[in-house]
Amino acid sequence: MASPDQTLKEFFPKYNPPIRAHKHTCVGLGMEVIKRLKTLEKDYPGITKSMMLVSCDENIQDVLDYTTSSPGPQGFLIETEKDHVMVAIHVRIGGRQGVFLSDLGYHISRVVTVMADRCYPHTGWFTQSDEPHCRKEYNYQFNVKNSNYVEWHERETRGCVVKERLSLIYIARAYLTAVNVTEKRNLVWDLRSLLARDPKGRLSAGIYFPLKLKDQQFTMFFDSTNGKQRKKLKFDTFLERQKIPDEVVGEVEQCNEQLRLRDGELLSILKHLATIMADEEYMTELLEVNDRIVQLSAGN
Structure with missing residues (x-):
């Protein structure tokens, strides 16, 4: 608005959004939780290197097509919004593959444990919010076709109407463009x-x-x-x-x-x-x- 010599359409591609203290979107919250969890390094050596921001594509229409076209989301980069991020920590429990997920951007008040075999300590379905007019339940599980992805299922109940939504979290690699892509996308x-x-x-x-x-x-x-x-x-x-x-x-x-x-x-x-x-x-x-x-x- 302070740039009368150019339109927002011209200005937006060149803008580099700052991450402001105490004014966090999911990107800033993810960065903040990583910073705070680094204090656990003394008791849990290696946790700092294990933590990373991971990307999430919301409202996936064709899960099979998305997860089997390539090992990662490279083939979909043009056709995805990468509109959400969270923190992931890969773990092994008795040789079993799993991942911890922390999603403060969606105000999830627990660290979710996702085990590949869906056995203990796998979190499974839980109630995220239960208001008089709306109940939301979440479930996280590894995709059976491609373990690089975790499926995030959401079930929203309003009276007798139930709506379901599916998102995909890519956990194989750290998401390095969270500020330039996700933070920027969420500005508009x-x-x-x-x-x-x-x-x-x-x-x-x-x-x-x-x-x-x-x-x-x-x-x-x-x-x-x-x-x-x-x-x-x-x-x-x-x-x-x-x-x-x-x-x-x-x-x-x-x-x-x-x-x-x-x-x-x-x-x-x-x-x-x-x-x-x-x-x-x-x-x-x-x-x-x-x-x-x-x-x-x-x-x-």
Whole structure:
């Protein structure tokens, strides 16, 4: 937005995204957990060299085709988004192949153990979140055709409706382009969120919203004396600070505290977001860049 001499479409390919402290996407969180786990080196010699970032392709349509076309994802590099990363540590237990996976980007509050033979201590299916309106269950297992991949199965239950999703994690080699590919791709993702969770991974407070040109609003949720609150608010409400209703300011301040932000930080973030969302030319360009990435990954 600060580069009037070039469009976002021209600027985006040349941009090198920084990894900012305390403002982490899955890439930054993966790097942070590796840094912290290095303190275990004294008790577990070799763990530092064993840890690595690994890439994940979400929403795989044809698992057999993807995993058997080549040993790794080389043949799919043009047609994949590489939109997620996590930390992997290869292990052997009594000669049995396995891998530990740590995925803070999806707020998984445990280290998942994936054994090739699916026997103990294989984690198997577990409940990731169980809210009144939605339950999510995850399962990780080695692909039977290609052990370079771990399948990540997600089962989402809303009332009587069950949806399933499959992603593939490539664990054979470290993912070396996480910043230039995944971090950069997620900058123009059309769904944004700022969330807080408890130590068990349960959502406690936050905001989330889709990027749209019309009907621009976000959902804010937080705990109050009257129980869990969930509010839908329009971004244009926050364009002028003095016109924001006092009741809304109070709710934002409650959410701000539960997000563990500095005083007034969430209100400032929302004002900045409202200004950006109101810039129709910029938003149009951003959504076009995202759509183009989606088209390329689909081979169109």
